[in-house]
Amino acid sequence: MVVAAAAWEIPGVRTLDLAFRDPGQGFVFEPGQFTMLCLPGIGECAISIASDPGGGPSRAPRADAPTLLSHTFRAVGNVTHPLARLVAGDEVVVRGPFGSAWPLETLRNRDVVIAAGGLGLASMRSAILHLLRHRAAYRSVTILHGAKHPGELLFTADYQAWREAGATILTIVDRPADDRPATSAMSEACVAPVAWAAPAAVGCGGASWSGPVGFVPALLDTLDLSPRDTSILCCGPEPMMKAVVARASDRGIAAHDIWISMERNMACAAGFCGLCQFGPAFVCRDGPVFRHDRIAPFLAVAGL
Amino acid sequence: MNDGVLAAAAHQPGSWHRLARRDLQHLIDVLVEAGHRVVGPQVADGAIVLRDLAHADDLPHGWLDEQDGGSYRLRHDPGAGPFDHVVGPHSLKNFLFPPRDTLQRWVRVAGSWQEQAIPRDEPPLAVIGARACDLQALAVQDAIFIRADYADPAYAARRDRLVVVAVNCRRAAATCFCHSMQCGPAVTHSFDLALTDPAEGAAGDAFAVEVGSERGAGLLAEVARRTTVGALDDEAIAAARRVPRDLESRMHARSVEPGQPRPRSLDTEGIRDLLFDSLAHPRWDEVATRCLSCTNCTLVCPTCFCHSVGEVADLSGDHVDRDRRWASCFEIDHGRMHGGNARPTTASRYRQWLTHKLAGWIDQFGTSGCTGCGRCITWCPVGIDITEEVAAIRASSAPDGQPAAGHEPSPSPPDAPP
Ligand SMILES: Cc1cc2nc3c(=O)[nH]c(=O)nc-3n(C[C@H](O)[C@H](O)[C@H](O)COP(=O)(O)OP(=O)(O)OC[C@H]3O[C@@H](n4cnc5c(N)ncnc54)[C@H](O)[C@@H]3O)c2cc1C
Ligand code: SF4
Ligand code: SF4
Ligand code: FES
Numbered sequence: 001m002v003v004a005a006a007a008w009e010i011p012g013v014r015t016l017d018l019a020f021r022d023p024g025q026g027f028v029f030e031p032g033q034f035t036m037l038c039l040p041g042i043g044e045c046a047i048s049i050a051s052d053p054g055g056g057p058s059r060a061p062r063a064d065a066p067t068l069l070s071h072t073f074r075a076v077g078n079v080t081h082p083l084a085r086l087v088a089g090d091e092v093v094v095r096g097p098f099g100s101a102w103p104l105e106t107l108r109n110r111d112v113v114i115a116a117g118g119l120g121l122a123s124m125r126s127a128i129l130h131l132l133r134h135r136a137a138y139r140s141v142t143i144l145h146g147a148k149h150p151g152e153l154l155f156t157a158d159y160q161a162w163r164e165a166g167a168t169i170l171t172i173v174d175r176p177a178d179d180r181p182a183t184s185a186m187s188e189a190c191v192a193p194v195a196w197a198a199p200a201a202v203g204c205g206g207a208s209w210s211g212p213v214g215f216v217p218a219l220l221d222t223l224d225l226s227p228r229d230t231s232i233l234c235c236g237p238e239p240m241m242k243a244v245v246a247r248a249s250d251r252g253i254a255a256h257d258i259w260i261s262m263e264r265n266m267a268c269a270a271g272f273c274g275l276c277q278f279g280p281a282f283v284c285r286d287g288p289v290f291r292h293d294r295i296a297p298f299l300a301v302a303g304l
Numbered sequence: 305m306n307d308g309v310l311a312a313a314a315h316q317p318g319s320w321h322r323l324a325r326r327d328l329q330h331l332i333d334v335l336v337e338a339g340h341r342v343v344g345p346q347v348a349d350g351a352i353v354l355r356d357l358a359h360a361d362d363l364p365h366g367w368l369d370e371q372d373g374g375s376y377r378l379r380h381d382p383g384a385g386p387f388d389h390v391v392g393p394h395s396l397k398n399f400l401f402p403p404r405d406t407l408q409r410w411v412r413v414a415g416s417w418q419e420q421a422i423p424r425d426e427p428p429l430a431v432i433g434a435r436a437c438d439l440q441a442l443a444v445q446d447a448i449f450i451r452a453d454y455a456d457p458a459y460a461a462r463r464d465r466l467v468v469v470a471v472n473c474r475r476a477a478a479t480c481f482c483h484s485m486q487c488g489p490a491v492t493h494s495f496d497l498a499l500t501d502p503a504e505g506a507a508g509d510a511f512a513v514e515v516g517s518e519r520g521a522g523l524l525a526e527v528a529r530r531t532t533v534g535a536l537d538d539e540a541i542a543a544a545r546r547v548p549r550d551l552e553s554r555m556h557a558r559s560v561e562p563g564q565p566r567p568r569s570l571d572t573e574g575i576r577d578l579l580f581d582s583l584a585h586p587r588w589d590e591v592a593t594r595c596l597s598c599t600n601c602t603l604v605c606p607t608c609f610c611h612s613v614g615e616v617a618d619l620s621g622d623h624v625d626r627d628r629r630w631a632s633c634f635e636i637d638h639g640r641m642h643g644g645n646a647r648p649t650t651a652s653r654y655r656q657w658l659t660h661k662l663a664g665w666i667d668q669f670g671t672s673g674c675t676g677c678g679r680c681i682t683w684c685p686v687g688i689d690i691t692e693e694v695a696a697i698r699a700s701s702a703p704d705g706q707p708a709a710g711h712e713p714s715p716s717p718p719d720a721p722p
């Protein structure tokens with residue numbers, strides 16, 4: 001696929017919009033699925049699809065299959081740094097889509113709470129766009145997003161449009177100000193040739209932050225929930241997801257109404273390489289999206 | 305071999321025949337002339353390994369292996385036949401799923417990447433001397449690499465043309481526990497021809513040969529054009545069938561003898577739940593004080609399939625091979641992610657290996673990932689023993705204790721109804 005547009009979301013986090021070379025091929029995916037982005041000679045890595053899947057969530061080829069796939073990722077290593085240097089016109093080899101999806105169809109008429117920690121929001125953007133496109137089918141859509149500091153909040157430029165489309169968005173930060181250098185030495189060295197621009201709406205310094213300080217579970221506490229009608233979709237670092245799950249359980253939400261998206265090392269994304277094992281599951285095939293009650297005993301154990 | 309079709313009818317699958325030991329060379333010749341790469345057991349580097357085999361004389365006639373935790377010794381025994389040793393460090397995995405394999409090839413033409421087909425033009429492989437545990441491992445790896453939705457092209461191409469000349473064991477090492485895993489020592493599936501030496505004591509001068517497939521029938525028919533392939537009466541067939549069954553009974557009856565290696569066995573009753581309920585067992589920390597995280601156990605295991613994928617580019621950067629290489633859950637990189645390592649300790653890695661092999665595998669593939677071949681016990685430099693670790697966990701997991709995990713059903717496939 002070819003990079004149609006590339007932009008920095010926040011320092012070190014890049015979005016690539018990829019266009020199909022052959023748009024007629026009818027690539028369909030469901031929110032929550034991921035692709036393997038490959039730079040031949042450099043390597044491959046798993047990145048969630050962050051764009052709107054188009055019309056209904058069906059795996060069958062459709063006339064309105066998306067013409068673009070966007071991916072939002074943090075430059076952290078061997079593949080993501082070179083990927084972050086790509087500009088419009090560059091080529092990426094894409095395999096996919098892989099993995100399980102958010103169960104959006106089964107959540108119709110329910111209160112849907114999206115709980116995203118950090119870059120986890122990238123993995124949920126596709127679901128958000130789908131929910132908002134079909135907003136009338138859901139009782140409510142609430143997005144809880146936590147980041148290390150205000151400058152790390154993701155997709156802030158979209159919030160206004162998402163609110164207008166019927167979402168409630170609550171954000172929280174660990175620290176009101178960024179007390180570390182804006183970019184790590186490594187990502188600075190690797191992305192130096194390309195300038196990034198932070199979205200105007202959020203100041204990196206954070207002096208203006210007047211929102212809550214803390215972690216995502218605290219946002220859950222502020223919601224007036226109807227536990228039987230609520231489903232939680234959660235993606236973020238594992239400790240964050242465990243904390244959200246614990247707080248959601250305290251609020252009376254059943255484990256089978258909580259869905260989480262797991263991350264593991266991956267080489268094949270097809271159940272062959274064994275790198276992504278998590279208890280009895282292959283995260284690439286049985287996940288990344290799991291219903292919490294199905295993996296709870298394994299999630300509870302450190303080092304699996 | 306086409307004109308052997310008629311003759312092959314006489315050697316149809318399920319039939320038994322007699323092949324003189326000195327006529328093994330004809331079998332090798334027939335395979336080689338039909339274009340096969342023939343591999344078989346040979347003595348090299350102080351062990352019996354699988355290597356290219358041109359001469360039947362190179363088989364390990366007169367050699368026996370003595371195996372125990374962390375120990376492998378060859379012993380000369382003039383009465384030993386060419387297949388009286390058991391399994392060495394190699395298995396069929398080394399050939400069907402080799403340590404390094406090219407998966408994809410990319411060429412950049414005018415700035416654009418194009419995938420090139422990889423020629424799958426290796427000669428077909430013939431393995432002589434595979435045991436029941438090897439064939440179980442073959443079936444286990446088949447289930448991994450050849451799925452209804454997708455087959456790994458490299459594996460499938462080799463597997464499709466593989467010829468297996470199996471051997472029924474008449475002797476077991478102390479480390480063997482195929483009898484516990486219900487897959488040996490009798491050869492029952494996945495073979496083209498199976499050899500049994502029905503002699504008691506010193507090796508006999510002929511094998512009973514069971515034909516397992518049409519392919520095997522064709523091969524034996526071709527051998528029969530070059531030498532005498534004799535008939536076996538019912539009594540002789542029954543005697544041959546008894547060889548692995550008798551060994552199996554002896555394995556079940558083995559007991560600890562002073563001064564002898566402990567004969568291994570594994571109680572598989574409820575093992576999936578036992579292990580998944582014991583994820584917080586202190587034994588994982590205990591074994592971690594001995595385990596070197598060296599990866600030997602996973603390298604010699606005939607079913608372990610983890611691999612990593614790396615890019616190999618030429619100097620221009622325009623020609624790139626994507627190669628897979630064996631990986632191991634004992635490597636620090638196996639669980640490495642941005643933001644942390646899923647399995648940062650040796651205890652968590654050993655637990656991953658053992659619980660995957662004996663528990664998670666059942667969820668994933670419907671069978672155990674262990675065939676009881678004992679290789680991981682023999683080739684562990686510190687003699688860590690999978691049967692001993694399971695026994696220790698079983699002995700001290702109180703049925704009334706608080707299970708750490710595992711009573712919930714395992715994750716369902718993605719499209720299962722929620
Ligand atoms: C299903 C799924 C979906 C994902 N979706 C997204 C997404 O939408 N957005 C996103 O940003 N990420 C996502 N990820 C994570 C992403 O796949 C990884 O961040 C990415 O694979 C990193 O690849 P890399 O080759 O650039 O990094 P690598 O080079 O593999 O490095 C990864 C990390 O390990 C460290 N590291 C590298 N080498 C070593 C070493 N020798 N020793 C110790 N540490 C080392 C690096 O510093 C880095 O922190 C997803 C992952 C999965 C499994
Ligand atoms: S786990 Fe050990 S005994 Fe079991 S198949 Fe692997 S190497 Fe053989
Ligand atoms: S169990 Fe033995 S062979 Fe396996 S990694 Fe540990 S020390 Fe190495
Ligand atoms: S990524 Fe290879 S098995 Fe899941």
